[in-house]
Amino acid sequence: MAHPHHGNDFPQTAEIILSLPFILGIVIYLFMMIYTNKQGRKWPIYRAFLWVSGSFLSLIAVAGPLAELSHTDFRVHMIGHLLLGMLGPLLMVLGAPVTLLLRSLPVRQARRVTKLFRSKIAEFLSHPLVTSTLNIGGLWVLYTTNLYVMMHEYMWLHIVVHLHVFLAGYLFTVSMIYIDPIPHRRSFFSRSIILVLALAAHGILSKYIYYTPPIGVPPYEAEVGGMIMYYGGDAVDLIIIIILCAQWYKATKPRVHRKQKLASI
């Protein structure tokens, strides 16, 4: 079975362009952490660990041996997609980068950042319906049109698609579980409903890929790839579901019992 191929220079250039933001992200994060620690406010080390490991998993999906193999093998491509679009972004969100940023900036600049987050565009981009559409809708377009095969032909398309997969995955996670401060908050109930619908669309697309291989993908690879997408998606979404429910549980803590406790002391 012939695989889509490309010129020799394109993979390396694309790898450098795509990995640069993640490397910069790690460096800036650690720099900010050292800065705030020096100022006397200890930043939890586990957050740094989450940010670095999430960045690293995203990074190996766009550069290195895994990324190279994913050009020719759809199964590897799907593992890369799970890392770049789901697990990597989730771990990075749990690193609470915006909280760290606001802590390390001078007050005036921190205010400017929060103003940006309160803007209409931020409201739009953090709405779970919008992020779900960007995330799952983007994947539907990628795997059901000739975009998948085109992505291997044109470097700029390759870069845009990978950036989109990561950013859509990140925004999706941000819109579902609130780790960093987020001005436009949605109810737990509406987020849960949209999360279930997004998860369903992801699962249905996985099965669709299983029996309708994307253009240029051999049937066997599509079958295994579809199953990797299905079960891998379930695994990562389980973490999101548990965190969302735990936040819900915490937020609905009954007040009466606290009063009773206080009275009994």
Added chain:
Amino acid sequence: MEISGKEQAYKIQYASRNLWSGVLFGLGMVAFLDEALFHQILGWHHFYDKSTTEIGLLSDGLFHAFSWFATVGSLFMVADLRRRNGFWLKRWYGGVLLGAGGFNLYDGIVHHKILKVHQIRYDTDNLFLYDVVWNSIAAVILIIGIIVTLKTRHMLKRSNS
């Protein structure tokens, strides 16, 4: 005496939440067992069947996602009921049986037979027998669930009067 009376009042107050938490957990548990036992361990169910209808794919996808969320959500509901001293075990497992039996029956009739998502087993000549056993077990679980739930309803009525 007074404490148990208070707990009784909490149980009554959260009666429907106990039931719903049970239904959601029953549904989620059955979907999980279906996946673990029949898809993975026994390998009877297939990941995809060529005769699946489009609506079958949609229904299967929605139920799968919903059951995944329901398993986790219902257990957090149990934790919530417990911290409110309102957990009512009998009403809860009545709900579990309702959810488990109801979903199994839906799976066995709508998913397997009408929407043809997949069959119970492929390497057999007597699929009909499998279908009968599957749906009978589901119906029995559902009926026990209805009986248990009705019994707790009697308790509800008694305490109201």
